[in-house]
Ligand SMILES: Nc1nc2c(c(=O)[nH]1)N(C=O)[C@@H](CNc1ccc(C(=O)N[C@@H](CCC(=O)O)C(=O)O)cc1)CN2
């Protein structure tokens with residue numbers, strides 16, 4: 502199982518890296534555009550936990566900015582020091598305040614809110630290499646998100662390219678299923 506997941510991650514990463522720049526840009530714009538037709542409430546009193554895409558991941562800060570433009574409070578992860586645990590969180594208020602953190606990830610400079618901050622979120626966008634039709638998600642494999650998402654009742658959305666919404670993925674008992682996929686061409690799709 503572990504080596505199957507590792508091989509899948511490597512294949513999916515290669516496929517992402519091979520996507521032409523213009524296609525990635527179009528996909529990022531499309532993803533941001535779907536925010537206005539999200540199937541859940543995204544208003545001024547809502548907190549959304551999202552993330553800042555890096556490398557060949559689908560998306561850009563554009564989706565976060567689209568959320569902020571609606572008045573939503575947005576928090577994004579900050580990777581805690583040491584071994585993988587639940588993620589820490591920082592408020593996002595625009596791409597200007599981002600700086601390179603651990604592994605070159607972009608994180609807002611600002612007060613760390615603690616790992617409990619995610620409990621205020623009613624909607625959580627999570628990164629994934631792939632998601633299957635029943636909501637099994639393949640992440641980077643450090644286990645940050647599996648540790649972060651257990652026990653939450655929020656709507657959880659995996660953001661992937663259209664060809665990364667697949668028929669089935671290997672799943673372990675600790676894997677937390679997601680209810681939605683968001684893809685550049687398909688928008689929000691309910692899973693399960
Ligand atoms: N945009 C984004 N933010 C995110 C995540 C993510 O997947 N995407 N995470 C999702 O969990 C967390 C960070 N997790 C990460 C886990 C591994 C690596 C990484 O590059 N690992 C290297 C090995 C690094 C090393 O050991 O030196 C690798 O896999 O090659 C990066 C981020 C929180 N923030």
Ligand SMILES: Nc1ncnc2c1ncn2[C@@H]1O[C@H](COP(=O)(O)OP(=O)(O)OP(=O)(O)O)[C@@H](O)[C@H]1O
Nearest residue numbers: 638639640641642643644645646647648673675676
């Ligand atoms: N709730 C948890 N408690 C303790 N260890 C966990 C927990 N969830 C995951 N792990 C550990 O984290 C590691 C990565 O898990 P897995 O391969 O399922 O990652 P993933 O779901 O693909 O990615 P992500 O890093 O996004 O969670 C595994 O070694 C697993 O044992």
